[in-house]
Amino acid sequence: MSTSQSATDPSRRQLLKLGLGGAGMAVFGGLSLQALAETVADEQQTQDDSAFATFMVLSRWLLSDKTLDERLGQRYFEALARIPAEGVPGVGSLPALKARLLALGESREYVTKEDLSDGEMALVRRLLQAWMLGTVGKSISDPDAEVIAFERAGMYAGPRDVQVVRTYCPNRPGFWAEAPKA
Template sequence: MLVIPPSVPRVSGVSRRRLLGYLGVGLVSSLMSPIPLKAFAAENSSSAADLEKFLLVSRGLTGKRYLNPQIGERLFALLVKREANFMQQLAALQPLPAGAPASWPQAQQDIARQILQSWYLGKVGEGADAGVVSYEKALMFDAVSDVLVIRSYCPNRPGYWASRPDVAL
């Protein structure tokens, strides 16, 4: 049995580790600024409405009734990030102008081309700066999907296409 001498006071309560943990949590929480939940709700509803506008214009431009919403969300995010006034340009296509696209004003043709290019190529931008969203689900493969298999790998050794084929007569 453990006997505590009367000269050593018994301390009960919080351990040093727990006290340091409480101080750490308090410090971190005091450094965080309060953010109202309304800000998140307004921002999300606005971007959801903007995304729906983008998908509506995209359906009209591509002529497709169904477009993958996850791919659309990623394309939309990249387009908004790369183009400072993308939402104003998108508004110029709502509703889609009448007539052939060649008769539209140049600004409308440019934004329509950018939207179509992002859906058909599955990327936004060019070269090393391009943001790739989808390869296999890009719309460019829809036109030949009944004939060609989308290659995502090399079916033979590297550079096989440069060799002279064996011709049997």
């Protein structure tokens, strides 16, 4: 970014914050409660009602991805529990959120913005932010946020099958020193 750029130009981080907030609302507004019920039914085989199991159920539903990595999910869950965010309920409130969403599903098919309190919506945004950005912090612009995943962050899910996600070392350390394969 050049120093001649005016102070009113939004930075990439600000644009990402706005986009993530808007995408969260767009994604959440279009999620089927029937899909949540199906996800919960799939999870009932294990009969695990722990906060972590609920975190994974809600994450799978929010991201529409039934193949989320459990080990990566455990790291997100632990970081979310360890790093509180102001005005956002803790991960201990996830079972109540899941129960509320399932109860809503008995009366209609989709969630609307008015169905959740501001705190519940903030918790949903925080879950989406963690999975999509691969970081957990006190806020979306926290410079001390803990990086959980970079290459496996949700925002790279689209291009992952087409191109190598740019990292400092896309293959393994020292790959550039090996002779090319014929």
